[in-house]
Amino acid sequence: MTDGLSAGTLLAGRTAIVTGTSRGIGRALALGIAAAGANVVAVSRGEATPEADEHIHSVRCDVRALEAPNIILDAALTAFGRIDALVNNAGIIHFATPLQQTDEEWDETIATNLTAPFRLSQRLANHWAAQKQPGIVVNLCSVESDIAFHDQPAYAASKGGLLGLTRAMALELAPLGIRVLAIGPGVIDTGMTPPRPEDLERIPMHRLGTPEEVADAVVLLLSPLARYATGSILYLDGGYMTQ
Amino acid sequence: MMAARFGGRRVAVTGAGSGIGRATARRFCAEGATVLGIDRELSGLTETFATYPTATMTAVDVRSDDALAALDHFGAADVLVNAAGILRRAGVLEHSLADWQDTLDVNLKAPFRLSRQFARDHVARQAGGVIVNVCSIESFNAGYRHVAYTTSKTAMLMLTRALAYDLAPYAIRVTGVAPGMTETGMNADIRADPANAKRLTAMVPLRRFGKPDEIAAGICFLASDDAAYATGTVILIDGGWHLY
Numbered sequence: 001m002t003d004g005l006s007a008g009t010l011l012a013g014r015t016a017i018v019t020g021t022s023r024g025i026g027r028a029l030a031l032g033i034a035a036a037g038a039n040v041v042a043v044s045r046g047e048a049t050p051e052a053d054e055h056i057h058s059v060r061c062d063v064r065a066l067e068a069p070n071i072i073l074d075a076a077l078t079a080f081g082r083i084d085a086l087v088n089n090a091g092i093i094h095f096a097t098p099l100q101q102t103d104e105e106w107d108e109t110i111a112t113n114l115t116a117p118f119r120l121s122q123r124l125a126n127h128w129a130a131q132k133q134p135g136i137v138v139n140l141c142s143v144e145s146d147i148a149f150h151d152q153p154a155y156a157a158s159k160g161g162l163l164g165l166t167r168a169m170a171l172e173l174a175p176l177g178i179r180v181l182a183i184g185p186g187v188i189d190t191g192m193t194p195p196r197p198e199d200l201e202r203i204p205m206h207r208l209g210t211p212e213e214v215a216d217a218v219v220l221l222l223s224p225l226a227r228y229a230t231g232s233i234l235y236l237d238g239g240y241m242t243q
Numbered sequence: 244m245m246a247a248r249f250g251g252r253r254v255a256v257t258g259a260g261s262g263i264g265r266a267t268a269r270r271f272c273a274e275g276a277t278v279l280g281i282d283r284e285l286s287g288l289t290e291t292f293a294t295y296p297t298a299t300m301t302a303v304d305v306r307s308d309d310a311l312a313a314l315d316h317f318g319a320a321d322v323l324v325n326a327a328g329i330l331r332r333a334g335v336l337e338h339s340l341a342d343w344q345d346t347l348d349v350n351l352k353a354p355f356r357l358s359r360q361f362a363r364d365h366v367a368r369q370a371g372g373v374i375v376n377v378c379s380i381e382s383f384n385a386g387y388r389h390v391a392y393t394t395s396k397t398a399m400l401m402l403t404r405a406l407a408y409d410l411a412p413y414a415i416r417v418t419g420v421a422p423g424m425t426e427t428g429m430n431a432d433i434r435a436d437p438a439n440a441k442r443l444t445a446m447v448p449l450r451r452f453g454k455p456d457e458i459a460a461g462i463c464f465l466a467s468d469d470a471a472y473a474t475g476t477v478i479l480i481d482g483g484w485h486l487y
Contacts, residue, residue: 098409099363106355110347114394118343126336145401148408148475157351160401161394167385168393172335231385 020090032215069123113158170231186237204239258327260287262427266455371414407475423481448483
């Protein structure tokens with residue numbers, strides 16, 4: 001969080017589940033949400049989030065597994081006794097032209113980016129409904145929930161679908177006090193590939209976003225500051241979508 | 244003049260045994276196209292093409308490899324219309340995984356697989372072509388108790404745009420229509436009760452349900468040379484539903 005803003009108490013006393021936390025945006029989300037005062041249940045397939053401390057509890061789990069929703073819910077309740085929020089971040093991308101994208105790539109993309117968030121959100125919503133408590137889901141969509149990039153048709157479909165899932169769940173769950181929101185990052189610098197000049201030229205701010213900036217926006221949506229927002233998507237793209 | 248709009252064109256339509264697919268298949272026939280109709284049941288297809296005996300009918304599940312084989316066997320299609328779709332209603336808290344998976348497989352994966360095959364064939368033949376996907380107003384707005392359907396149709400909107408972007412260099416246009424509440428079997432149950440029908444149409448600025456023919460007209464426009472400069476385009480045909 002930018003110096004001068006006191007974010008350290010925005011999420012005090014809350015517990016948030018974050019998926020896909022081993023690197024990149026997910027790792028920044030876990031750290032950023034914890035820095036805002038929340039307890040974090042960090043879910044990843046591989047390495048545990050290294051900074052695990054008393055506010056970050058790591059769970060090793062493939063979000064696509066049939067039992068994943070129950071495993072994650074139980075782990076969160078065991079670690080912190082309550083759950084207030086879910087951040088569906090885990091996602092994959094397979095680059096291929098529409099001529100070459102395989103059924104296996106399609107299935108894996110839809111299962112990870114769309115079906116897993118649906119199942120996890122549904123499980124949490126049932127938990128919150130049974131507890132008669134409010135809850136918040138934030139889905140990591142993309143500018144690709146609205147516009148196309150080349151050679152990733154399954155990913156585009158999954159991110160478009162995730163925006164629809166956000167709206168559909170928000171519509172039905174609003175009366176229960178459960179908010180469902182989406183973040184639409186543009187090109188984020190995850191340190192994996194250096195930005196190309198032509199990419200920067202397309203972004204009105206002429207720079208990539210950082211994982212920490214995505215985390216700040218998610219903290220905002222999770223916080224009481226965004227309490228009247230549901231079903232909406234916040235694009236975080238340096239102005240990319242204005243064009 | 245209108246009757247010849249698709250003269251010499253070969254058009255494949257999924258879901259041609261009922262509703263929007265049926266109206267679309269018939270309109271292409273009436274305008275001179277050679278049509279392949281795909282649907283699960285032969286009975287629906289037979290009724291669709293009762294007055295168009297030259298049409299080809301194939302009763303297969305759109306999810307199956309047989310559907311791809313049917314398109315391949317038909318050969319040299321100029322137009323593919325992905326109209327087959329299913330709707331499973333359930334509250335989000337109890338929506339079953341099986342219904343979710345079936346919906347995504349029929350409404351999203353099948354159109355992807357058929358479109359991929361259509362595009363491969365076109366690139367091999369260096370022929371242009373047009374894909375028209377039947378999206379929905381739910382590609383833009385959520386439907387109550389429709390979590391899987393809304394998700395599938397929103398995903399289909401982005402599939403349409405992504406395919407349009409990638410296939411434009413091959414002169415393959417990828418477009419869609421987004422129907423509002425249209426008089427088809429999919430929603431016959433909720434339209435049957437007059438009070439419910441009145442409540443629903445009160446939400447439509449034009450104060451009535453759409454007719455399958457009115458959606459077919461949009462599909463045929465997008466498939467025609469009149470729309471030669473349109474790709475990635477999804478036309479809302481919804482009686483003004485999206486206005487409020």
